Amino acid sequence: MTELNIYQKLVEVRKSVPYLQKESEGYEYKYVGSSQVLGAVRAKMDELGLMLLVEVVGHNLIQGQSDKGKKQFMTELDLVFTWVNTEKPEETIKTTWYGQGVDNSEKGVGKALTYAEKYFLLKTFNIATDKDDPDSFQEKAENYRQPGPITAKEVGELKTKVLEFAQLRGKTDQDVYTALNISDITTLTSKEAREIITKVCGWITSAKKELAKKGA
Numbered sequence: 001m002t003e004l005n006i007y008q009k010l011v012e013v014r015k016s017v018p019y020l021q022k023e024s025e026g027y028e029y030k031y032v033g034s035s036q037v038l039g040a041v042r043a044k045m046d047e048l049g050l051m052l053l054v055e056v057v058g059h060n061l062i063q064g065q066s067d068k069g070k071k072q073f074m075t076e077l078d079l080v081f082t083w084v085n086t087e088k089p090e091e092t093i094k095t096t097w098y099g100q101g102v103d104n105s106e107k108g109v110g111k112a113l114t115y116a117e118k119y120f121l122l123k124t125f126n127i128a129t130d131k132d133d134p135d136s137f138q139e140k141a142e143n144y145r146q147p148g149p150i151t152a153k154e155v156g157e158l159k160t161k162v163l164e165f166a167q168l169r170g171k172t173d174q175d176v177y178t179a180l181n182i183s184d185i186t187t188l189t190s191k192e193a194r195e196i197i198t199k200v201c202g203w204i205t206s207a208k209k210e211l212a213k214k215g216a
Contacts, residue, residue, distance in 0.1 A: 006085040006093060009048040014125040016044045037118045041125065049086040054079055054117065057096075061108070075101045075108030081120050095120070154193040155185055161200040168207040176200070 004012065017040045045052070058078030065071055077099045085091035099116025101108045121127070150158075159173070162180075166173045180196060182188070188196070 051084040
């Protein structure tokens, strides 16, 4: 066993499963099944001595019908999931949760519990799911972290705002670019462009207020 506290143990579980590939087949899509999620974290939970308990604290049953007119029932459950550090049972973490399951007979409660457990684990451990393979997912994640280049729309908007401010101040647009420490707009990222546009818009608002006071 380890000497980690309950939060540190949960972090270790999260580190062990960064991604799950969708394997189960639905009607027109793939999805991550509950057994796949539980199987991914179970071994690490056992290794670290973590127990997950579930308690039903509220329920609701709604009667409806399928597209074909057959009777169906949606079971809604209000739940409390409790993490227990088995090495120090006094260390617990409680989380309220919700689950639902649709069935035409007596399986609604089971489906709701399964649904709730799966998404509780996915969200607790921030487990990514994707229809592509893990390498593809990693590449997408890396691309997401890298800011995209400035767009043509943002170039036009930035130039317009810079010119507007320059005219209000009786300066050239190059004076404004110099003040913004910009030598080449095209080297900006989209994020940087949006931040600069927001800044220049603030300058324009202040300049207009100053001119309004002078004219009053």
